[in-house]
Amino acid sequence: MSSSYSWHALEADEIYTKLETDIQGLNSDEALKRLEQYGLNEMPPPKRKSLLERFLLQFHNILI
DSSP states (O other), X not given: OOTTSOGGGSOHHHHHHXXXXXXXXXXXXXXXXXXXXXXXXXXXXXXXXXXXXXXXXXXXXXXX
């Protein structure tokens, strides 16, 4: 699968073809295979700021 498509401009049938699925969705075996291949559909956790960064950000606003 490629993310270079303009997905919003494609017809539904074209999308099903490119994603190798249909209107019924994936069967269990294919879903497990893709889960192993691509991992969970979730965003990576945000980068946490260090204690020093959080302290210094308290003085970021000139009015404070």
